[in-house]
Amino acid sequence: MESGPKTTPRADMHRAALQIATFLVAACASAAGAAGTNACENPVYLTLDTGHMEVAPMMAEVLKRQQVRVTFFVANERTKVADGSLGNAWGSWWRSVAADGHEFASHTYDHVVWRGDLPGVKPSFRMQPTAGALEGREFTWDAAKYCEQIERAARRIEDFTGKKSLPLFRAPSGKTSPRLLAVAESCGYAHVGWAPAGFLGDELPSEKYSNEMLLQKALRDIRKGDILMAHLGIWSRKDPWAPAVLEPLIVGLKAKGFCFDTLRNHPAYKDWIAAHGG
Template sequence: MRARAAALLVSTAGTAAVAGCDRPIYLSFDTGHMGIAEAVVAVLDRHEVPATFFLAAEPTQTGGHSLDEHWMPFWRRLAQQGRHDFGSHTWEHAIWERDLPNGAMRFRLQAGVQAPRWATWDGAGYCTDLQRVADRFRAHTGQPLAPVFRAPWGLTSPRLLHQAAGCGWTHVPWTRALGDDWASSRATNAELLRQAIERMKPGDIVLAHLGIWSRQPPLLPEALEPLIRGLKARGFCFAALRDHPQYRTVLRR
């Protein structure tokens, strides 16, 4: 099942009001090159906006990856704030390509500037890759990772979702993408910002990234503050994924 189909179900389920927030928006960020991570978090802190971060070991501008020792203080600080939620984006940024007749699945392992590699995993292999993120997050922060994940590129299949659920993981797609990973020729930053503010709907789970290698000039972090202000002006508020009607049971258990 592609993420877009699943996302339509999420949008409908996410509109129920949460405490003090009757038109909720749920911001989420997948890891990227991390060059904008501190600036993004500074904006979230300034406006006291919660977000969900889906973590993978992606190559960074510092020459390592987004879950290495360099980023340990960053993740620890965010976890200690208690405002944000954290899920797995698979350690290898494993992009599902197809199910195989023998019950296994084919993945492309690629993120950012990495050259692609391929892997064939059964359900246990995929669960191991999801859990590897959780283990590193606990080592960095002393806190458990929530049992939620986002498949890279949002690509899944019924088999993948079933296998992940069997080892305790719930998939979280998105309903609206900011487009920070779109080709610059597709839309300008001003157009993306305007479209995001105009088209957002209550219950939307919004996808963005902590650094995209290819888009120039980058959409974030410059567009994040006007996005937050613009959505608040339209009567929206920002809620944590733990308050989403579809995921609160999973995130609060």
């Protein structure tokens, strides 16, 4: 009694080849899934503060070409073109970079620099806007006024992009005090500085710090987990850092085994972001 259809050597070989191919496809899929899970094993976190914006479109092109996502810290700074970095003329550009998957956080609306704490039970501070109608003047602000400045920039970028800003902020010039940071946290914003090696030097005078010098220093010193900081244009630097250094820096860091991620996934901030609706 026959138990089934007879097979030929050719059919057996075909069946074996099909089984091997199926195994290889499954193995490749598994490897791809693992690679996707561990896609950024050696992350660095590039952040870009607003500036005069002249180089911003070219910088966005570099980021898109290199498939790098960054976190923008936004303020309504004076620009070389149009009506301020958070002015209506830049709205379509902000929408386009949001569509590319970048993240956003506040840099205070009027790019307000902390000048000092004032005595008293209730927190108050000496503050100096460096943009807007009150540029250059010094004021005394209470906690509510400072929180309003942080939130105003966050709301403005959300209006442009339709994307919720991260509950993070960066104080202009990086100047803070424990009391100022406590006020910001009370209204839902954690402060983000940068790593020592992550200061990319685009604010420094090009007469003393050439682009090549800054590039080589960054490639030498940056380490896994570092937050990097540069700007969308610096007024004072004669030989602009951006976009000249940006792409060689990205390519060089990739060649050293680094990858790029946004602050949404930074281990120091991801729980804060999740807890504060980011």
